[in-house]
Amino acid sequence: MSKCYNCDTTLTESNRSVEHIILNAVGGRLKSSDLLCVGCNSKMGNSADAELAKQFQFLSGHLQVKRDNGAIPTTKGGKLADGTEINLLSGITPSLAKPKFSVEQEGDKLVYNVVARSDKEMKTILEGIAKKHTQFDVNHAMSKARKGVERLKEPVSFSQVFGGKLAFRSIAKTAVNFYLYNKGDKENIRHLLPYLFEKDDLDVVKHFHSKKSLYKKEAGEIIHLLHIVGNKHDKVLYCYVEFFSTHSYLIMLSEKYNGKNIRYTYAYNIISKSVVEKKVNLKISRDTFNKLSSGMQDYFLLVKEKTDRIMKIANKIHTNREIDNITSRAIKDIFEIKYGHEELITQQMIDEFTERIANDMVEFMYGNDVKDI
Incomplete structure (x- = not known):
C-alpha cells in the first residue's frame, strides 16, 4: 500500500490526491496518486505553484498549452506604450x-x-x-455606439520574472515528486519537507543553462524535461528540470546520498503532446553546484537564444492555424452557405472563393496597413 510521503498515512481511494508532477498550468501530463494525501497536498506549495504558473503564463498561453480541462487561461499583465493594459484571451487574442x-x-x-x-x-x-x-x-x-474589432498596430509588452524563492519551492517539489514517483527512498529527501511546506529556507535550487546542449533537440519540438541522477560515489542526488526547452534548473536533493547509482528521465513534447525519449548527458559535482548562482543574470544570452527559438516555432504554428481557419471559413461561406443549393461548382464560385482567400490573407498578414494600388 502506498503512503503519503509527508505524514505516512496509508493512501486510500478516499484520501489520496492526484498530484501533477509537472504543473498542470504549464501543460504537465505526468501525474501520480501515490504520493500525497489530500490534506498534505492542500497545504504544500499552493502559493509556490501559483507563482511558478504566473511566471510561465505568457509562454503557456502563446504556445496554446491546454490544462486538463481543455482551458487556455487569459494571459494578464500586457501593456501598450501609453500604459493601456491588455489581456490575451485564450493566450493569444488581445x-x-x-x-x-x-x-x-x-x-x-x-x-x-x-x-x-x-x-x-x-x-x-x-x-x-x-x-x-x-x-x-x-x-x-x-x-x-460603434461596434467592431480593431487590429492592434503596436506590440504588447510583458514584464516577466523567472525564479525567486517562492517559485524555487515549486520547482523543488517537482524534483522531489519525480524522484519518489520513480520509487526513490523518501529518507533521502525527508530533510526537504519543511522547505516544501514553507517552514524553512534552503539554497537547493539554482538556475542552470549549459552552453552545450545536454540532449539532442529535434526541429520544431518544445519539451518539459526531468532528469534525476543519484551518484553513490559522490554521495549526491540531484534533479535537472527544464520547462519549455528554455528555462532550466538544478535541484540538489541530497548531499548525503547513500543509495545506488540511478538515472531517470522524463520528457514531454508539448507540441506533439507525446512523451519522447531523451538521453541526457549531465554530471554535476557537489562543488560545481555550490558555485552556481541562484540568479539567472549569467545566463541571459543563452535564455534569449532559447526563447527566440520557441517563439519562432509558436509563430509558425499560429500562422499555419490561421491559414487553415481562413480556408475553412471561405469554404463554408462560399460553397456551403451562399451556393450550397447548387449542384455544380462554377467558375464564378471559384473566383469568389479565390478572392475571399486573397483578401483574408492580406488582412491577416498586413491588417489595415494595406492601401489600394
Whole structure:
C-alpha cells in the first residue's frame, strides 16, 4: 500500500490526491496518486505553484498549452506604450483588460469617450453617466455606439520574472515528486519537507543553462524535461528540470546520498503532446553546484537564444492555424452557405472563393496597413 510521503498515512481511494508532477498550468501530463494525501497536498506549495504558473503564463498561453480541462487561461499583465493594459484571451487574442473612459470639456458640453468590451459593459457605464446627467439617453447612446474589432498596430509588452524563492519551492517539489514517483527512498529527501511546506529556507535550487546542449533537440519540438541522477560515489542526488526547452534548473536533493547509482528521465513534447525519449548527458559535482548562482543574470544570452527559438516555432504554428481557419471559413461561406443549393461548382464560385482567400490573407498578414494600388 502506498503512503503519503509527508505524514505516512496509508493512501486510500478516499484520501489520496492526484498530484501533477509537472504543473498542470504549464501543460504537465505526468501525474501520480501515490504520493500525497489530500490534506498534505492542500497545504504544500499552493502559493509556490501559483507563482511558478504566473511566471510561465505568457509562454503557456502563446504556445496554446491546454490544462486538463481543455482551458487556455487569459494571459494578464500586457501593456501598450501609453500604459493601456491588455489581456490575451485564450493566450493569444488581445483584449482590453478594463474599459477605457475619459471626459473632455468642449465649450459648455462634457464629451464622454467610452470603449467597452461588450454591450453589457457599455450599457452599465452609460447608465452610470445617466445617474449624473438625467437628460442623458442611454438607449440613444447605445444605438450610436460603434461596434467592431480593431487590429492592434503596436506590440504588447510583458514584464516577466523567472525564479525567486517562492517559485524555487515549486520547482523543488517537482524534483522531489519525480524522484519518489520513480520509487526513490523518501529518507533521502525527508530533510526537504519543511522547505516544501514553507517552514524553512534552503539554497537547493539554482538556475542552470549549459552552453552545450545536454540532449539532442529535434526541429520544431518544445519539451518539459526531468532528469534525476543519484551518484553513490559522490554521495549526491540531484534533479535537472527544464520547462519549455528554455528555462532550466538544478535541484540538489541530497548531499548525503547513500543509495545506488540511478538515472531517470522524463520528457514531454508539448507540441506533439507525446512523451519522447531523451538521453541526457549531465554530471554535476557537489562543488560545481555550490558555485552556481541562484540568479539567472549569467545566463541571459543563452535564455534569449532559447526563447527566440520557441517563439519562432509558436509563430509558425499560429500562422499555419490561421491559414487553415481562413480556408475553412471561405469554404463554408462560399460553397456551403451562399451556393450550397447548387449542384455544380462554377467558375464564378471559384473566383469568389479565390478572392475571399486573397483578401483574408492580406488582412491577416498586413491588417489595415494595406492601401489600394
